[in-house]
Amino acid sequence: MSLALNEDQELLQNSAKNFVAQNAPLGLLRQLRDTSNERGFDEKVWTQMVELGWTGIAIEDSFGGFDFGYVGLGVVLEETGRNLVSSPLIPSVLLGATAISYFGSDVQKKRLLPEVVKGQLLLALAGDELPIHSPNHIQTSATKVVGGYRLNGNKTFVLDGHVADKLVVVAKVDNGGVRSQGLSLFVVDKKAPGLDVQRTSMVDCRNCANLTLTDVHVEEENRLGSDIAANDSTSRFARVLDIGRIGVASEMLGSMQAAFDLTLEYLKQREQFGVLIGSFQGLQHRAAAMYSEIELCRSAVRGALFELDNPESSNDSVARIASMTKAKVSDVAKLVSNEAVQMHGGIGMTDEYDVGFYIKRARVAQQFLGDAAFHRDRYATLNSF
Amino acid sequence: MQLSAFRTEVRSWLETNCPKSMRLPAVQDEVVWGGRNFQFKNPDSKIWLERMADKGWTCPTWPEEFGGGGLSKEESIVLSQELSRINARPALTSFGISMLGPVLLESASYEQKLEHIPKIVRGEIRWCQGYSEPGSGSDLASLATRALVDGDDYLINGSKVWTSYADKADWIFCLVRTDVEGPKHAGISFILFDMETSGVSTKPIQLISGSSPFCETFFDDVRVPAKNLVGGVNNGWAIAKRLLQHERTMISGFGLADSLNSDPDHASIMDKVEDAAMHYRGDSGRLSDPVLRDEIAQFKIDSEAFALTSQRSLEESKKGQGPTATSSMLKNYGCELNKRRYELLLQALGSCALGWEGSGFKSEELTVTREWLRSKANSIEGGTSEVQLNVIAKRVLGLPDILNMRKSRD
Numbered sequence: 001m002s003l004a005l006n007e008d009q010e011l012l013q014n015s016a017k018n019f020v021a022q023n024a025p026l027g028l029l030r031q032l033r034d035t036s037n038e039r040g041f042d043e044k045v046w047t048q049m050v051e052l053g054w055t056g057i058a059i060e061d062s063f064g065g066f067d068f069g070y071v072g073l074g075v076v077l078e079e080t081g082r083n084l085v086s087s088p089l090i091p092s093v094l095l096g097a098t099a100i101s102y103f104g105s106d107v108q109k110k111r112l113l114p115e116v117v118k119g120q121l122l123l124a125l126a127g128d129e130l131p132i133h134s135p136n137h138i139q140t141s142a143t144k145v146v147g148g149y150r151l152n153g154n155k156t157f158v159l160d161g162h163v164a165d166k167l168v169v170v171a172k173v174d175n176g177g178v179r180s181q182g183l184s185l186f187v188v189d190k191k192a193p194g195l196d197v198q199r200t201s202m203v204d205c206r207n208c209a210n211l212t213l214t215d216v217h218v219e220e221e222n223r224l225g226s227d228i229a230a231n232d233s234t235s236r237f238a239r240v241l242d243i244g245r246i247g248v249a250s251e252m253l254g255s256m257q258a259a260f261d262l263t264l265e266y267l268k269q270r271e272q273f274g275v276l277i278g279s280f281q282g283l284q285h286r287a288a289a290m291y292s293e294i295e296l297c298r299s300a301v302r303g304a305l306f307e308l309d310n311p312e313s314s315n316d317s318v319a320r321i322a323s324m325t326k327a328k329v330s331d332v333a334k335l336v337s338n339e340a341v342q343m344h345g346g347i348g349m350t351d352e353y354d355v356g357f358y359i360k361r362a363r364v365a366q367q368f369l370g371d372a373a374f375h376r377d378r379y380a381t382l383n384s385f
Numbered sequence: 386m387q388l389s390a391f392r393t394e395v396r397s398w399l400e401t402n403c404p405k406s407m408r409l410p411a412v413q414d415e416v417v418w419g420g421r422n423f424q425f426k427n428p429d430s431k432i433w434l435e436r437m438a439d440k441g442w443t444c445p446t447w448p449e450e451f452g453g454g455g456l457s458k459e460e461s462i463v464l465s466q467e468l469s470r471i472n473a474r475p476a477l478t479s480f481g482i483s484m485l486g487p488v489l490l491e492s493a494s495y496e497q498k499l500e501h502i503p504k505i506v507r508g509e510i511r512w513c514q515g516y517s518e519p520g521s522g523s524d525l526a527s528l529a530t531r532a533l534v535d536g537d538d539y540l541i542n543g544s545k546v547w548t549s550y551a552d553k554a555d556w557i558f559c560l561v562r563t564d565v566e567g568p569k570h571a572g573i574s575f576i577l578f579d580m581e582t583s584g585v586s587t588k589p590i591q592l593i594s595g596s597s598p599f600c601e602t603f604f605d606d607v608r609v610p611a612k613n614l615v616g617g618v619n620n621g622w623a624i625a626k627r628l629l630q631h632e633r634t635m636i637s638g639f640g641l642a643d644s645l646n647s648d649p650d651h652a653s654i655m656d657k658v659e660d661a662a663m664h665y666r667g668d669s670g671r672l673s674d675p676v677l678r679d680e681i682a683q684f685k686i687d688s689e690a691f692a693l694t695s696q697r698s699l700e701e702s703k704k705g706q707g708p709t710a711t712s713s714m715l716k717n718y719g720c721e722l723n724k725r726r727y728e729l730l731l732q733a734l735g736s737c738a739l740g741w742e743g744s745g746f747k748s749e750e751l752t753v754t755r756e757w758l759r760s761k762a763n764s765i766e767g768g769t770s771e772v773q774l775n776v777i778a779k780r781v782l783g784l785p786d787i788l789n790m791r792k793s794r795d
Contacts (some may be wrong), residue, residue, distance in 0.1 A: 003697040264782055279787035284778035291777060292714045299693035324686045376682040385659035385672045385681065 002085065003302045005075070012072050015052070016079035024085045026354050030085060033205040039163050040207035041086045050119030055093050057235045059101065064114030068309035070243065074250040074301065081254025084361050086206050088122050091160035094247040095240070096123025099168045100234045103185045103225035111284060112166075112187070126155035126165035126211055127241070133370040140177070140213065142186060142223070149173070149223060151186060151194075151216040157368070161209025162199035163191055168224075170237065181239050182230025187222040188213075204361040206273040237317045240323035245369045246304040253301045255296055256333050259340040259358035263287070263292040266344055276384060283343060290339060293332045300325040316336035320382050330366040337362035386699075391460055391761055393469045396650065402436045403473050411474045417583035419479055419508025421555050430474075430651075437476035438507040438521035440721035443481055447490065451502035480549070481512045482504035483635040485558050489627045492575075492616040501577070515545040515559030515579070515602060515623070523772050525560075526569045526622060530604060534611070540574065541584075541607040547766065551587040551600035558628075564619050575621035578609040592757035595741075632715035632767045637695065653749055658684065658726060662733035677732055684725050691718055712782070720763035725758035 005013065032040065057072040070082070073094065080089060097116045100109060100123075115121035130137055140153025151171055161167060167188045171178040174260045188302050189196060194216040220226075225233060234244025263286065268280030277283060304325040307313050337359035341348040348355045366372070406429045415426045419432055424429040437443050440454060447453025454676050456464060489498055504510040521528040523776040524549050530543025556579055564572030577763045580587075584607040589597035654664050656673055659681050663672050672678040700709050727788070731738045738753045740746035764770040778784045 003693065003699060004690055004700050264784075267784060275787065275790045276785050278784040279790050281775070284782075284784050285771070285774040287782055287784065288714075288774040288777035289670070291782060292718050295711070295714060296687065296690040296694050296718070299697045300690040302697065303693045321689075324689050327682075328686050328690050373679070376686065379686060380659075380672070380678055380682040383659065383671065383682075383685070385663060385680065 001190060003299065003306065005071070008068075009071055009075060012057075013066070013075040013079065015084075016076045018286075019048070020079045020083050020085060020119055022082070024083050026083045026357060029084050029086055029357060040160065041088060041163075045085065045124060046087050047119065048119075049087060049089065053258075054089060054095075055119055058093075059097060059113055059117055063079040063101075063109045064117040065251075070246070071305045074305040076356050077250040078254035078365055081209050081251035082258040082354045084204075084258075084296050084357055088163075090244075090247065091125065091164065092116060093122075095125040095159070095244045096164070096166075096168055099123075099185055099240045100187075100224065102240050103174065103228065103233075104229075105224075106222070107189075107326065108224060115259075120161070121166065122164045124158050124161045124167050124209070125240075126158045126161065126169045126301065127309060128157045129154055130158065131151075133322055133367065133374055135237065135370075138170055138172055138183060140169065141174045142171040142184060142218070143363040144176070145217070148217055148219045149186065151188070151213045151218055153213050155213070156208075158209045158211055159368070160207060161197055161211060162207055167197075167211065169211070181226070182228060182233035183231065184226065185224040185237075186218045188218055192216050192218070197323040202364055204364040205357070206361075206364070217360050221376045229236070238319060240313055241369055242318050244305035244324040245306060245322045246301070246308060246374075248295075248368055249325045250305065250363070252303050252329050252333050253297050255358055255361055255365070256297065256329075256336040259355060259362075260290055260294060262335055262355055262358075263340045263343050270345075286339060286343075290332075290336055293335060297325075297329045297332050300328050316382065320379065321373040323370075323382065324372060327372045327379060330372040330375070334372075335365055388459055388463055392463050392467065395464055396470075398440075399467055399473065402433075403471060404433055406476050407433045407475075407476075408472050410472070414770055415474075417475070417477050417508065418511055418550070418553070419481075420511025420553065421509070422553075423508070423511065430476075434475070434476045435507055441506060441706070443477045443508065447486065447502065447506065449767045450491075451498050452506040453502070477508045479505065479508065479511060480514060481510065484514065484631045485512050485579070486627050487631050488624050490617065492624050493736055494615075496612075497577075497615060509552070511553060513548050513551045513554035513557050515548055517547045518544060519546050523769055525625070526573065528560055528562060528573065530559070530561050532563050532574060532609075533645065535608070537579045539611055540610045541576075541604045541609055543579075543604050545602040545604075546590075546599075548600045548602045549598055550590075551602045552589055553579070556580060557585075557602070560621055560625055563621075570622045572619055573621040573625065574618055575615045575624045576609060577613045577615060578601070578607065582607050582609065584608070589762075592759065592762070595756045596755065596759065620659060624724045629768060630712045633712040633773070636763065636767045637712070637715035637719035653747055655730060655753060658729045658733055661730060665734050665737060675731075680732075681729055684722070684729055687725075688722055691715075691722055694718075713776040714774040714781070717764070717770050720770060723763050724760045727753070727760045731757055748771060783785075783789055 001017065029041050032042065053066055054076050056065035057068045057076065058070050059067070080087065093116065097113055100112050104112065112121065116123060118234045127135060131141060134144065140151065140155065142149040143153050151169060151243060153171065157168065158167070167190065169186045169188050170183055173184050173187060180293045190197065194214045196212040198210045200210055202208055229238065267287065268276060270277045275345050304321045307318055340355050341359055344353065347353050405664055406427060417425070417430050439450055440455045441447065441449060442464060445454035445456045445464050446458060470775060476496040482505060485501060489501055518528050518530060520773035530541065530545065532541045536764060545559070558575065558577050561574055561576055562572050563574040569646045584605040587600040587605045590599045590601060591597050592599070654661050659672060662674070662677055662681060663669065666673055672681070695715060698715060734750060734753060737746065738757070740754060742751065773789065781788055788794060
């Protein structure tokens, strides 16, 4: 397996780089925050991203996408990560559409995915129920009733849950008092009676929601994967999360590189004791160590994206490399964002300066879909120790 | 030729020519270093070397004119894939191949290439590296071994230290001072000479691990023909640095040792730290010490990411040319990983990794102890980790040099 991008992938990366540099500066995020924007992302930039086809990169062409693969989506996310672009790309495309691709029937996919690609349908994935990522802890229940299901439960840390048109809710089916061991996904309309969506403003200036589902009725046709066996549903959901983890790691890679570049620039212009502070060995060695760690992250992310597109990959091989990558990238994101603030000194603590946005986003992304400790534990289990 | 046709040709040639015993995992004391006095422990090693050398495949991409394989980069990848497909051992391992040859091809005269390259390819001459001196370690450019012109020769006086396998080598590539006037970097030359020349002597250095892979090397009025100087008088520093990049690339390979077999007949329990840790605790399925488990996971994750980085760097350097400044990064990280591996093995084995010799310990346990100590040199040899970080800071990240800044201020 080669880790080099092919020509088309390189073209996509360059066009994403240019687009982000010209149209989506970090100032946009600051503006969204300062104006308490209701949507939490810039509509104009999002429309342009849809026009560029980014929403359909990893979706099969029979469902309105371009079948370009996850490497393509990954390089785009890396570029949006540089300027901390807030958009539905992660919640709706990386997570929502992927969940539908892995769980939905052809009919359901034909109904939903083309709308996501066109940007006319925003999705959000509602999995976590605890403040700590625990995909095995799903207590939301779907009780079988005439013509459909009745959903009850609570969801938290639902990325962009406040703007999603439809929420993809993970639940366990309750059939006459017998709780299924497997997972089912339900597509719930945002206006469904009994669904309470509470927006939560997060430290990274992006938006999440807490959901409360009280006797929410969902039609049979909106249950995804009713024909999937219990075992299979767990591993499919793990695959959906793994794709999410690798995509988020790609975005984190772009962000840490940008935070590092910003820091390096500062070391080359700030003078103290009559010399540039970048000439001090105490800072040089830390910068060199960070550079090395970021290069390792780049390789891990690249390897993981290629594994997603590898036709011979298995759930296990994807799980191993996803946890390897998310663990590594989370650790380094923490290191780089902390060092970025420290090496900037006082100015790094000011809201006026951009570096603070990177440390805030880093912490949210570290936690999202499992932090380093979660993934090291999973990696060890997957490697039988 | 089409790559697929080449692959077919290579595969059938290997099938016929690679002896069966050369397809078993490599054993430390059967590594073929070559040289005038080399003793082959396994007669198949000799046959395998001769056959590979006849094709030039010990140095696949070197020009045919000098005995190399003359393969394109793509063909050499096919060859290495086919070699690893049958688990073939390296036919020849040498500093001539990994360090000296590449810089001779870049910087030596036609006559020098013609004289030395074919002997490297065939493993006829074993080389050693005369770089560090007692007073010049990290500050290598301050080296003082003096070469004075005397007729058509140089007369060399001084001493080197940490010369790997100097007592087994036939020739030395050596940094000598040919000018004491200008800046220290500008008075260094790169010269080659026979270790049997009168006035050369070596003395092995015993390390904390008990082994003696390094020597002190002394030069007392050693007479070397001036034509043995490579790349012009006082131009040695550029060649020296270039060679160090090749050396660092080689040493960074230590970081890939996570899956290396040290035992010929059966995979060893030491191959995987986690297996060793569970074995010595009587655990099965899950390591009972949660802290060690997390540390091992962290180590393995870093090792995997490092292996992917080595691969990516190789692919990227094949697009460009030769090793880049990332060789410092790889060297540094690879060494630190290898050191971590041995620290974890020590934790994994408990008191079984604390023996020195004799009964009461298995030989593979004693090996762990010795190799743990040996691994401490990884981040010192070939430029310390601190020097590598300096190189990354200045050459990759473009950070300013404090020495220059102080000079310009004063």
